[in-house]
Amino acid sequence: MIPLSGFVSQLLEIILALAFAPLLTGWVNQCRAWLQNRSAPGLLQPYRALHKLFNKESVVAESASPIFRIAPYIVFGCMALVCAIAPTLSTDLPLAPAADTIALVGLFALARVFISLAAMDIGTSFGTLGARREMLIGFLAEPALLMVLFSASLITQSTSLANIVETLAHQPFAIYPSLAVAGVAFTFVALAENARVPVDNPATHLELTMIHEALILEYSGRHLALIEWAAALKLFAYSCIGLALFFPWGIAGAGTPLAMIVAIPVLLAKLAIGGVLLALIETINAKMRLFRVPEFLATAFLLAVIALLVHVLLGA
Amino acid sequence: MFFWEPEVNTLLTQSINLFATGLLVLAFAMIAQRRILTLIHLFTLQGASLVAATLVVAYLTDQHHLYYSAAITFVLKVVLIPILLHRLIDRLNVRWDVETLFNIPTTMLIGIVLVIFAFNLATPIAGLSASIARGTLGIALASVLLSFLMMIVRAKAVPQVIGFLSMENGLFFAATAATSGMPMLVELGIAFDVLVGILILGVFMFQIREQFDSLDIRHLEKLKEE
Numbered sequence: 230m231i232p233l234s235g236f237v238s239q240l241l242e243i244i245l246a247l248a249f250a251p252l253l254t255g256w257v258n259q260c261r262a263w264l265q266n267r268s269a270p271g272l273l274q275p276y277r278a279l280h281k282l283f284n285k286e287s288v289v290a291e292s293a294s295p296i297f298r299i300a301p302y303i304v305f306g307c308m309a310l311v312c313a314i315a316p317t318l319s320t321d322l323p324l325a326p327a328a329d330t331i332a333l334v335g336l337f338a339l340a341r342v343f344i345s346l347a348a349m350d351i352g353t354s355f356g357t358l359g360a361r362r363e364m365l366i367g368f369l370a371e372p373a374l375l376m377v378l379f380s381a382s383l384i385t386q387s388t389s390l391a392n393i394v395e396t397l398a399h400q401p402f403a404i405y406p407s408l409a410v411a412g413v414a415f416t417f418v419a420l421a422e423n424a425r426v427p428v429d430n431p432a433t434h435l436e437l438t439m440i441h442e443a444l445i446l447e448y449s450g451r452h453l454a455l456i457e458w459a460a461a462l463k464l465f466a467y468s469c470i471g472l473a474l475f476f477p478w479g480i481a482g483a484g485t486p487l488a489m490i491v492a493i494p495v496l497l498a499k500l501a502i503g504g505v506l507l508a509l510i511e512t513i514n515a516k517m518r519l520f521r522v523p524e525f526l527a528t529a530f531l532l533a534v535i536a537l538l539v540h541v542l543l544g545a
Numbered sequence: 546m547f548f549w550e551p552e553v554n555t556l557l558t559q560s561i562n563l564f565a566t567g568l569l570v571l572a573f574a575m576i577a578q579r580r581i582l583t584l585i586h587l588f589t590l591q592g593a594s595l596v597a598a599t600l601v602v603a604y605l606t607d608q609h610h611l612y613y614s615a616a617i618t619f620v621l622k623v624v625l626i627p628i629l630l631h632r633l634i635d636r637l638n639v640r641w642d643v644e645t646l647f648n649i650p651t652t653m654l655i656g657i658v659l660v661i662f663a664f665n666l667a668t669p670i671a672g673l674s675a676s677i678a679r680g681t682l683g684i685a686l687a688s689v690l691l692s693f694l695m696m697i698v699r700a701k702a703v704p705q706v707i708g709f710l711s712m713e714n715g716l717f718f719a720a721t722a723a724t725s726g727m728p729m730l731v732e733l734g735i736a737f738d739v740l741v742g743i744l745i746l747g748v749f750m751f752q753i754r755e756q757f758d759s760l761d762i763r764h765l766e767k768l769k770e771e
Contacts, residue, residue: 401552402556403555403556403559404556404559404560404562404563405559406559406562406563406565406566407566409563409566410566410570413570523650524577524649524650527649527650527653528577528653531573531653531654531656531657532570532573534657535566535569535570535573535657535660538657538660538661538664539562539566539569539684541664542664542667542668542680542683542684543562543566543680543681544680
């Protein structure tokens with residue numbers, strides 16, 4: 230029997246993620262437009278786009294197999310589950326035992342495999358190209374992400390994300406050099422995984438450079454809406470995991486349901502600041518050549534390894 | 546005495562580790578950096594984190610001569626040498642040069658092996674020391690080895706000089722970490738050595754370029770004219 234407070238916090242988290250993920254995307258787009266001296270689209274533009282797409286007819290190619298049809302639902306399901314497991318508001322989550330950090334990386338991988346299969350399914354050259362690029366980035370980003378999560382695990386002696394954050398958030402303030410380095414590595418990985426500027430430009434449809442957009446070129450209507458929503462959820466999940474690991478203050482612990490009331494505005498404030506920083510990174514960096522991406526992600530991996538080594542040397 | 550003093554001291558001790566880690570990460574960043582201008586910025590940052598670490602050690606161990614050495618380091622490595630390097634690359638006209646490095650990931654993997662080696666080597670030595678920053682001895686040693694690696698893999702003269710200077714940063718940090726600083730006289734001597742060294746190397750670079758029309762030091766390997 231799940232206690233009521235855990236059930237409430239879990240439900241609140243899922244609703245918050247589903248409702249606010251497009252808002253975060255809209256906020257980042259708006260900041261980016263301001264920084265680049267363009268007039269910004271409205272904050273609610275992603276919701277309007279989703280609404281439009283859900284009302285449109287979904288066109289599927291004749292050669293499409295069932296994989297093409299179910300992929301959006303699987304991707305969306307994976308991302309929603311990740312958002313449910315990541316301790317955004319509270320560490321008292323009944324779903325948290327469902328996946329530790331390793332399984333969490335596995336969930337991202339599952340979504341990636343299905344979206345790549347679906348992209349290759351139609352047989353257009355763009356889809357295959359996008360799928361290959363996505364897998365190239367994925368297989369380099371995953372070990373780096375695992376190493377980042379492991380260095381947090383080493384400090385807290387647990388691989389469950391909820392336990393890690395619970396330990397980090399409710400201990401006396403301490404400086405962890407290993408976590409600082411891991412935080413830099415996590416930023417690199419998050420930029421690559423969310424198709425952000427140094428690796429991929431989310432706003433382009435230029436054939437030579439696109440990765441994420443090439444994958445979903447064949448989708449339309451409600452399928453496209455689900456994938457766009459899943460992409461927003463992924464950005465939200467990555468932001469929340471990063472904030473929970475490296476700035477864990479304000480997240481409610483087990484048995485303190487009232488702290489949730491404080492946790493919501495704290496999370497929104499942290500996300501707002503994080504969004505500005507993301508827009509800043511995207512504005513001051515140029516997109517790198519695709520062949521530089523392995524170098525970029527190798528740097529992230531090595532930083533994460535240094536974090537582990539520093540933890541072993543210094544014990545902090 | 547304030548009631549929060551013990552907590553602040555713990556945080557300061559931890560911040561030494563943080564600055565030390567910064568030193569190590571910056572050494573790695575230098576290995577992977579192609580642009581000479583960014584290399585100089587990274588070197589300046591490394592000097593700044595060195596100054597910060599020295600200041601914290603000085604405050605915690607209450608050793609006044611470490612304040613002086615932090616001041617010398619600041620003047621020399623954060624202000625004077627970067628200015629000299631900027632003037633040098635301006636006059637050599639290599640400010641926007643991008644060096645073609647082959648295979649950065651391999652170099653960085655070698656770097657990781659060096660770090661593991663240095664950490665293993667330093668752990669027993671650190672056990673003998675009583676300094677508060679003894680845990681960071683491994684990091685200092687790793688920075689020295691990484692700067693060595695940088696000097697080996699770089700083909701151009703300016704990045705090699707920066708590698709040399711960054712090695713001196715590592716050595717200085719090792720001295721602070723293991724023994725709470727060298728005697729003042731030695732430190733002053735090293736500081737002026739480094740300063741004179743960079744002036745001489747600067748003259749040397751002009752000579753190299755005059756002779757070979759390039760700063761690539763591979764030209765120096767040939768002893769005879771063909």
